[in-house]
Amino acid sequence: MEALASEAETLVVIVDGEPTTRDALKCRLTAAGHSAVAFSSLPRLLEAVLPDCATCYLIDAWLPGALEFQAYLRERGLRRSIVYVSRGGDFVTGIRAMKNGAVDFLLKPVGEKALREAVNLALDRDRMRRDVDRSARQTMERVAKLTPREWQVMGAVAFGKLNKQIAYDLGISEITVKIHRGNLKRKLRARSVGELVRLWEMLPPNLRKFKTEGGQT
The missing domain is CATH 1.10.10.10 (Winged helix-like DNA-binding domain superfamily/Winged helix DNA-binding domain)
Known part of the structure; x- marks a missing residue:
């Protein structure tokens, strides 16, 4: 299991079954200044203990259980910023993912600008979610x-x-x-x-x- 930086302010979690794609995405994101970790499958991801920080999940839509992962999180009251990546022309899967709350749906090969914008948007949304949740917890503690x-x-x-x-x-x-x-x-x-x-x-x-x-x- 890959070592995770507990001090990270933001994190991009890559889940892709293709080693070449997985490594390339991690290198590109690291070069852009992001902390990034990569997993070969969703079960591997679920075994990991991730830092408590704003996080973007970059998931291959063709992985087993990729779209069901959104429902899995929802059932547990968890909200996460997910960006899916997929082979070209997979519009039905894209529509389904977006309806279920994905931040974006990118087609491989993913362009630099599209990747940067999707990841930044996902991280911004997760920061806002965390701020709202933190404020709500503080309010409940006070009342x-x-x-x-x-x-x-x-x-x-x-x-x-x-x-x-x-x-x-x-x-x-x-x-x-x-x-x-x-x-x-x-x-x-x-x-x-x-x-x-x-x-x-x-x-x-x-x-x-x-x-x-x-x-x-």
Whole structure:
């Protein structure tokens, strides 16, 4: 198994059954400044432990299980940026791959410009996905620290209610509402009501409903 650089900021994973093509792609990508690793099959890829970084998968569409690999990832809740490469004229496979979420579908022999643009696009998409996922995880970690009352106040603020209305609805004083709002801003690192509302809207609707109705996890 090929050694993988754990410090890589981005990675291109090549999966191709043809040794010549596999080695050529790796050389071209390395020369272009990318960290790249290569595997001869999808089972070999699945045995590997890859660095935790933005990754583009460059996969030969003719490999056994190549297109099914997208469904395999989806079933496990994994989203990956995949670029398929294939022998010329394979339009039906290309359409299927793109419908299933592939970033691009390239025909062999792959031109330098097409390869560069497809790989860069895949890496950009994976960076964005990772940023969104990271932000969502951080938000969930912060909201997990909220008390049941803070959840109720947050929901009320998100619906545009004033302190006086919130106090009446919850049977508490306006001063207590202000204290809860201050705690919300501190715990969620929100600098304004607008940020509180955006964080609220990022949360799953079923979680918002459960929490504001006094549910516990």
